[in-house]
Amino acid sequence: xxxxxxxxxxxxxxxxxxxxxxxxxxxxxxxxxYVVLRKRAFFxxxxxxxxxxxxxxxxxxxxxxxxxxxxxxxxxxxxxxxSTTNRRVDDDAAMAILLTTFFAIGVMxxxxxxxxxxxxVVLLFGRVLTVDRGEIITAAVLGTAALLIVAVLHxxxxxxxxxxxxxxxxxxxxxxxxxxxxxxxxxxxxxxxQAVGTVLVIALLVTPxxxxxxxxxxxxxxxxxxxxxxxxxxxxxLVISYSASIDHxxxxxxxxxxxxxxTVVFVVVTLATGGARRLRARRVVTVQ
Amino acid sequence: MVxxxxxxxxxxxxDDALVLDDxxxxxxxxxxxAIIGPNGAGKSTLLRAILGLVPLTDGSIRxxxxxxxxxxxxxxxxxxxxxxDAEFPVxxxxxxxxxxxxxxxxxxxxxxxxxxxxMEALEQVDLADRARDRFGVLSGGQRQRVxxxxxxxxxxxxxxxxxxxxxxxxxxxxxxxxVLAAQRERGVAVVxxxxxxxxxxxxxxxxxxxxxxxxxxxxxxxxxxxxxxxAAYATRTLVTPGDQVxxxxxxx
Numbered sequence: 001x002x003x004x005x006x007x008x009x010x011x012x013x014x015x016x017x018x019x020x021x022x023x024x025x026x027x028x029x030x031x032x033x034y035v036v037l038r039k040r041a042f043f044x045x046x047x048x049x050x051x052x053x054x055x056x057x058x059x060x061x062x063x064x065x066x067x068x069x070x071x072x073x074x075x076x077x078x079x080x081x082x083s084t085t086n087r088r089v090d091d092d093a094a095m096a097i098l099l100t101t102f103f104a105i106g107v108m109x110x111x112x113x114x115x116x117x118x119x120x121v122v123l124l125f126g127r128v129l130t131v132d133r134g135e136i137i138t139a140a141v142l143g144t145a146a147l148l149i150v151a152v153l154h155x156x157x158x159x160x161x162x163x164x165x166x167x168x169x170x171x172x173x174x175x176x177x178x179x180x181x182x183x184x185x186x187x188x189x190x191x192x193x194q195a196v197g198t199v200l201v202i203a204l205l206v207t208p209x210x211x212x213x214x215x216x217x218x219x220x221x222x223x224x225x226x227x228x229x230x231x232x233x234x235x236x237x238l239v240i241s242y243s244a245s246i247d248h249x250x251x252x253x254x255x256x257x258x259x260x261x262x263t264v265v266f267v268v269v270t271l272a273t274g275g276a277r278r279l280r281a282r283r284v285v286t287v288q
Numbered sequence: 289m290v291x292x293x294x295x296x297x298x299x300x301x302x303d304d305a306l307v308l309d310d311x312x313x314x315x316x317x318x319x320x321x322a323i324i325g326p327n328g329a330g331k332s333t334l335l336r337a338i339l340g341l342v343p344l345t346d347g348s349i350r351x352x353x354x355x356x357x358x359x360x361x362x363x364x365x366x367x368x369x370x371x372x373d374a375e376f377p378v379x380x381x382x383x384x385x386x387x388x389x390x391x392x393x394x395x396x397x398x399x400x401x402x403x404x405x406x407m408e409a410l411e412q413v414d415l416a417d418r419a420r421d422r423f424g425v426l427s428g429g430q431r432q433r434v435x436x437x438x439x440x441x442x443x444x445x446x447x448x449x450x451x452x453x454x455x456x457x458x459x460x461x462x463x464x465x466x467v468l469a470a471q472r473e474r475g476v477a478v479v480x481x482x483x484x485x486x487x488x489x490x491x492x493x494x495x496x497x498x499x500x501x502x503x504x505x506x507x508x509x510x511x512x513x514x515x516x517x518x519a520a521y522a523t524r525t526l527v528t529p530g531d532q533v534x535x536x537x538x539x540x
Contacts, residue, residue: 162376
């Protein structure tokens with residue numbers, strides 16, 4: 001047991017990988033609850049593509065990739081929020097246009113570079129095993145900022161997700177709340193890039209919260225469950241990936257292992273809760 | 289006394305299509321007015337205009353002596369329960385508490401006083417014992433009562449109820465009628481679009497008959513006369529056995 005669960009983290013790079021996975025797991029699990037309740041999973045997915053040109057431009061210009069991703073993410077969050085205020089363009093169409101436009105700009109910038117470099121591969125697939133101290137601190141700062149936003153606006157965000165018309169009738173500014181929530185999601189996406197890359201980050205935002213949704217009946221416990229699932233899968237994903245490569249000579253990318261593990265948990269919980277529901281239904285029928 | 293609601297030649301149009309044309313009405317505190325008209329008559333649009341959620345193309349609306357936007361904290365809106373997601377993970381008490389959010393303010397969480405107010409409102413609608421249950425497990429009529437409780441604990445001066453009697457059982461209907469009567473005693477004004485003419489007579493002293501333009505406003509018995517109803521509903525036939533007005537005929 002010790003060999004399997006503790007020993008991998010004796011070495012420095014695994015400790016750093018664990019730290020960043022736990023941060024992203026917890027923050028993704030919490031913010032994901034708002035994404036799932038607001039039915040904004042596709043928006044989160046859109047963001048993972050719209051940060052691409054920011055990173056590409058930052059790379060060409062030799063600036064900070066984090067900063068590039070953050071600026072592009074916030075720009076797309078603002079543009080998306082504003083476009084949804086136009087009732088003639090529905091949200092899906094607005095997201096599709098944003099996603100493709102931003103991604104195209106990224107491709108145009110990248111195509112000017114003759115060699116695809118490691119940094120851009122990291123952007124797409126992440127490289128959790130090589131995070132350094134600075135990157136951990138960046139992820140922690142971005143994650144904390146995201147948590148602060150939802151902590152401050154918690155009751156209004158839940159009200160809006162439940163009854164958007166009632167929220168407007170009560171005199172709240174829905175566009176500002178949308179914008180705040182979308183920026184919180186952006187912060188998590190950018191924070192998670194180094195760990196799992198833009199292709200996989202959506203799983204950390206949606207899957208733990210979806211599992212939590214199946215297991216709980218109110219928002220508070222759902223947040224706790226989302227964070228727990230995110231943290232547990234972040235940790236176990238690293239353990240599995242490490243053990244596979246050291247003990248069995250199978251090379252599983254750590255970030256991808258975390259994502260696959262999350263999906264396995266989701267499927268198991270779906271089957272278990274569905275089975276429990278059917279069992280209860282059958283018992284009621286028998287009693288009658 | 290400041291009127292609860294003043295509609296002065298109100299016109300609303302969407303994309304050049306006139307939805308409301310020249311609606312004028314004045315509602316005093318403690319009054320209840322039923323907004324009557326066929327589907328697509330502009331009843332919900334009028335409600336949204338009173339909340340300041342749709343722009344007027346002409347005319348003006350004063351709510352509690354001020355603009356609709358500024359009056360919102362003093363106006364409670366009760367949506368139709370079936371427009372809300374029954375799967376949403378929120379308890380009956382949490383829904384009722386939403387009525388307190390504006391007075392609680394940003395950042396702060398509901399306190400003991402807010403919980404007490406929400407519980408008292410739930411007691412008024414006979415659902416205090418269901419406070420901890422999930423909103424979605426309640427019946428349609430019970431959910432409608434929770435939304436009424438949410439409006440009650442807001443302690444508003446104007447209640448806007450969107451089709452409150454749609455799909456509710458008779459016990460919920462009776463409860464709504466007595467709660468609304470008690471609110472009117474306290475000077476709260478009530479505005480409710482409804483399809484149900486008989487319950488409109490029970491709940492309201494006044495009516496506004498609409499189908500884009502206004503076919504009448506005033507005491508309900510005068511406004512809802514067969515001729516006016518026939519004109520407003522145009523294609524429909526009316527039968528009046530005794531003093532009861534029943535609408536039949538084809539939907540378009």
